[in-house]
Amino acid sequence: MGQPAKRPKRKNPLLRTRLPTLPPGARSRVALGLTAAAARGRLELQVCLDCGAVQYPPREVCSACLSHRLAWRPQDGRGELIAETTLRSAQELFFRERLPWRVGIVRLDTGVNVIAFVHEKVGVAPCRVRVEAALDRATQAVLVAVPDQGRTAMSDDPKLREMTCDPRSRKILVTDGKSVVGQAVARALSAAGADLIWIGEAEPWKKMPGFEALCALPQAVTIPLDVTDSRSVRELAGEIGGKVDIVVNTADCHRTFTIASRRGVETAQLEMEVNYFGLLRLAQEFAPVLRARAADGAANAIAWVNVLSIFALANYPPHGTYSASKAAALSLSQALRAELRPAGVRVINLFPGPIDDDWDQLELPPKLSPTAVARAVVEALKGSVEDVYPGDVAQDWLARHLENPKALERELGGKAL
Amino acid sequence: MPARAYDDVVLAAPVTIPYVRYSIRGAHWFLGRAMAGLIAAARIPKARIDGLAVASFTLAPDTAVGLTQHLGLTLRWLDDVRMGGASGIVSIRRAARAVQSGDAEIVACIAGDTNRTDSFRRNTASFSQFSQDAVYPYGSGGPNASFALLTAYYMRKHGARPEDFGKLCVAQRNNALKNPMALFKKPLTLDEYLNARLVADPLRLFDCVMPCAGAEGFLVMRRATAEKLGLRFARLLGAIECHNAFPDDPIQDRGGWALDRNALYEQAGVGPRDMDFVETYDDYPVINVLQFEGLGFCGDGEGAAFIHANTFEVAGTFPANTSGGQLSVGQAGAAGGHLGIVEAIRQLTGQTLGARVPKAQHGLVSGFGMINYDRGICSGAAVLAAA
Numbered sequence: 001m002g003q004p005a006k007r008p009k010r011k012n013p014l015l016r017t018r019l020p021t022l023p024p025g026a027r028s029r030v031a032l033g034l035t036a037a038a039a040r041g042r043l044e045l046q047v048c049l050d051c052g053a054v055q056y057p058p059r060e061v062c063s064a065c066l067s068h069r070l071a072w073r074p075q076d077g078r079g080e081l082i083a084e085t086t087l088r089s090a091q092e093l094f095f096r097e098r099l100p101w102r103v104g105i106v107r108l109d110t111g112v113n114v115i116a117f118v119h120e121k122v123g124v125a126p127c128r129v130r131v132e133a134a135l136d137r138a139t140q141a142v143l144v145a146v147p148d149q150g151r152t153a154m155s156d157d158p159k160l161r162e163m164t165c166d167p168r169s170r171k172i173l174v175t176d177g178k179s180v181v182g183q184a185v186a187r188a189l190s191a192a193g194a195d196l197i198w199i200g201e202a203e204p205w206k207k208m209p210g211f212e213a214l215c216a217l218p219q220a221v222t223i224p225l226d227v228t229d230s231r232s233v234r235e236l237a238g239e240i241g242g243k244v245d246i247v248v249n250t251a252d253c254h255r256t257f258t259i260a261s262r263r264g265v266e267t268a269q270l271e272m273e274v275n276y277f278g279l280l281r282l283a284q285e286f287a288p289v290l291r292a293r294a295a296d297g298a299a300n301a302i303a304w305v306n307v308l309s310i311f312a313l314a315n316y317p318p319h320g321t322y323s324a325s326k327a328a329a330l331s332l333s334q335a336l337r338a339e340l341r342p343a344g345v346r347v348i349n350l351f352p353g354p355i356d357d358d359w360d361q362l363e364l365p366p367k368l369s370p371t372a373v374a375r376a377v378v379e380a381l382k383g384s385v386e387d388v389y390p391g392d393v394a395q396d397w398l399a400r401h402l403e404n405p406k407a408l409e410r411e412l413g414g415k416a417l
Numbered sequence: 418m419p420a421r422a423y424d425d426v427v428l429a430a431p432v433t434i435p436y437v438r439y440s441i442r443g444a445h446w447f448l449g450r451a452m453a454g455l456i457a458a459a460r461i462p463k464a465r466i467d468g469l470a471v472a473s474f475t476l477a478p479d480t481a482v483g484l485t486q487h488l489g490l491t492l493r494w495l496d497d498v499r500m501g502g503a504s505g506i507v508s509i510r511r512a513a514r515a516v517q518s519g520d521a522e523i524v525a526c527i528a529g530d531t532n533r534t535d536s537f538r539r540n541t542a543s544f545s546q547f548s549q550d551a552v553y554p555y556g557s558g559g560p561n562a563s564f565a566l567l568t569a570y571y572m573r574k575h576g577a578r579p580e581d582f583g584k585l586c587v588a589q590r591n592n593a594l595k596n597p598m599a600l601f602k603k604p605l606t607l608d609e610y611l612n613a614r615l616v617a618d619p620l621r622l623f624d625c626v627m628p629c630a631g632a633e634g635f636l637v638m639r640r641a642t643a644e645k646l647g648l649r650f651a652r653l654l655g656a657i658e659c660h661n662a663f664p665d666d667p668i669q670d671r672g673g674w675a676l677d678r679n680a681l682y683e684q685a686g687v688g689p690r691d692m693d694f695v696e697t698y699d700d701y702p703v704i705n706v707l708q709f710e711g712l713g714f715c716g717d718g719e720g721a722a723f724i725h726a727n728t729f730e731v732a733g734t735f736p737a738n739t740s741g742g743q744l745s746v747g748q749a750g751a752a753g754g755h756l757g758i759v760e761a762i763r764q765l766t767g768q769t770l771g772a773r774v775p776k777a778q779h780g781l782v783s784g785f786g787m788i789n790y791d792r793g794i795c796s797g798a799a800v801l802a803a804a
Contacts, residue, residue, distance in 0.1 A: 023554055023557075024542060024549075024553050024554050024557060025554075026542070026543070026549055027549070027550050028546050028549065028550050031550035031551070056551070057546075057547040057550050057551035057790060058550060058551075063664075082570060082667055082668055083566040083567070083569045083570040083573075083668055084566070084569065085558075085562060085565035085566055085569060085617045085618050085619075085620075086615075086617065086618045087556040087558040087561075087562055087565075087617050088614070088615050088616055088617060088618075089558070089561065089616050089617070090556055090557045090558060091537070091538040091541060091542070091557040091558070091559055092538070092542075092557035095556050095557050095558075101555075101556040101558075103555050103556050103558065103562060103566075104566070105566050105570075105668060105791055107667045107668075113667065113668070113790075113791050114551070115551055115552055115555050115790075115791060116555065117555060117556075125569070125573075126573075136554065138554075140554065142554055142555065
């Protein structure tokens with residue numbers, strides 16, 4: 001670790017809260033291919049399917065052979081920083097407020113030039129570097145040159161740290177701290193250096209194993225929160241909304257059944273109440289205040305994490321109604337993302353595969369441990385991504401979904417995973 | 418096959434519309450005034466102009482077409498040349514062929530832009546698709562950032578030092594001090610240059626061109642037409658243009674001039690040693706150096722030694738950017754590529770605003786434009802001669 005983020009100073013109440021500014025977000029449609037890969041933490045560039053030439057900047061036609069058959073393919077990003085500059089003036093407010101910026105041209109080994117931000121750990125040009133894709137505060141892809149050797153965290157560079165949502169020194173709301181996943185998430189955030197963790201507790205008369213020990217963590221503060229109760233959500237937002245930097249929505253209701261296995265819709269309604277309407281209630285109360293605090297110094301509102309499910313991508317009939325509620329939440333998260341984007345607050349969606357908890361008991365391994373889910377939450381915040389598919393099953397489903405969504409639907413309808 | 422000679426094509430009526438740092442007027446105002454300046458200088462009615470080549474960044478939503486109606490022109494030949502600092506040379510080449518072939522008799526080549534307080538940012542943000550997608554989001558430094566990278570690379574590769582570039586900038590300022598149209602009125606010392614604030618390392622304040630509003634214009638016609646109108650003129654001996662030269666160079670340290678300079682001098686019938694002055698495109702000093710090298714005034718990578726060995730004032734050993742160039746006059750958008758041409762016509766016809774190169778017979782003008790992504794795409798050059 002380089003310079004760990006220090007606990008931000010107390011805010012001077014006499015000074016105006018700064019308004020959020022964003023880096024330029026305009027991109028051509030074809031350039032959004034870079035963003036699509038970066039959202040999953042990958043560097044992909046277009047490669048010509050006919051002649052193999054790698055292309056950059058993104059384009060419609062191969063600059064070598066004029067083929068229109070260009071496909072986005074993963075790249076290792078290795079190359080040489082051949083020239084660099086330090087910008088001490090900028091035309092856009094976002095950059096102007098954060099000067100200076102280190103920017104360079106990297107000649108990738110594949111023979112194309114990329115303009116990239118240069119991590120402060122990178123030596124003087126010319127030198128070997130590795131180019132990574134990241135999401136800037138406008139949640140558009142940008143390229144970052146990091147040292148060629150070893151692992152360099154984006155957040156080791158104070159400027160590039162803004163492309164992450166590192167939980168260190170942050171004040172974080174975990175909406176449900178009672179479930180095994182919620183408990184694991186709170187513990188992981190504590191270990192990652194969170195400044196304060198509000199742990200939501202619905203139905204306080206239910207004593208869940210491990211919860212008392214969790215509440216003993218130095219940063220933990222339990223607060224009453226029932227996401228199925230509009231008043232509860234509103235009251236909590238009134239109390240702590242102005243202080244929350246990161247919301248991690250772990251509230252989840254999972255009652256496994258198929259369409260035919262149960263009469264009535266009450267259980268499915270409960271799933272929707274928590275998984276969909278719960279998110280909606282939280283978004284209505286917390287999103288406006290997160291937006292307002294998105295540029296509030298170093299202690300600004302910065303991210304919103306939803307623990308969804310890989311079942312949100314395509315319905316898994318043995319968990320049919322649960323899948324539907326998570327699909328609804330996924331859809332709503334896209335609206336939330338659109339509404340938080342102008343402020344630069346990032347919405348991260350996690351799509352874990354089956355979790356090793358009571359509700360996925362009958363799912364076959366491999367299954368994700370709650371701590372693995374929690375680790376994925378922390379890594380997503382420390383990194384620069386928007387969509388995370390933790391675990392082997394999630395990765396498998398994602399690959400099948402990207403290749404042929406109809407095939408995945410048929411496969412899931414046929415039998416188990 | 419060598420390109421056909423330009424025979425008796427001439428350039429006349431050099432016009433500059435005074436530059437201002439910011440303007441509340443539109444581009445049409447500056448282009449319209451350039452047009453009025455041209456017919457006044459040529460003492461001809463507007464209707465005599467039957468060809469028009471326009472270069473502007475701030476004419477939107479109009480193009481050259483809109484300008485035609487705006488200015489009440491009836492034309493047989495019209496061109497919209499959007500090639501930034503190469504527009505002037507490209508306009509000459511096209512207009513020359515038009516008057517040579519008889520498609521037009523008198524072509525007005527005008528370039529101009531307005532500069533509102535926010536125009537430059539807007540133009541930079543949407544300059545090109547590659548720039549919007551892959552340059553501007555990296556600090557929004559605009560051309561300063563792009564040229565900083567080229568300059569850093571050139572300095573490292575060829576061992577050039579800041580004082581080399583500084584010597585050019587100081588000389589151009591000295592030239593500008595005699596030009597009443599120049600926006601920069603104060604002398605510049607090498608110390609001031611070297612100690613100015615950093616803008617984008619290694620570029621300092623006086624390396625960076627200042628955007629402004631203004632316009633430039635000239636007429637292209639056949640010699641017989643000019644003589645009939647009683648106009649002083651400069652002859653066009655040769656001209657080249659090239660786009661996206663050397664695409665495989667990892668970074669730009671040469672432009673298209675190197676590809677075609679032999680053809681240029683062959684067509685012109687004179688060589689680099691015959692030039693009495695040069696007007697290079699100079700939004701940043703490094704690009705002057707690439708033109709000195711590319712056009713054969715010195716070898717590749719020898720720019721710094723060449724600067725060391727010469728003086729660039731009007732009375733110097735190598736008079737360059739004799740009006741002060743964009744660096745000391747200002748960059749009126751697309752007019753930056755016409756500024757050197759207009760100055761060359763003035764030098765060769767004895768109509769200079771500032772100091773005159775004594776007995777100038779031949780002058781070279783070059784253009785460079787459009788950092789579409791990581792390098793300037795368009796380059797061009799022309800050799801002009803006194804009547």
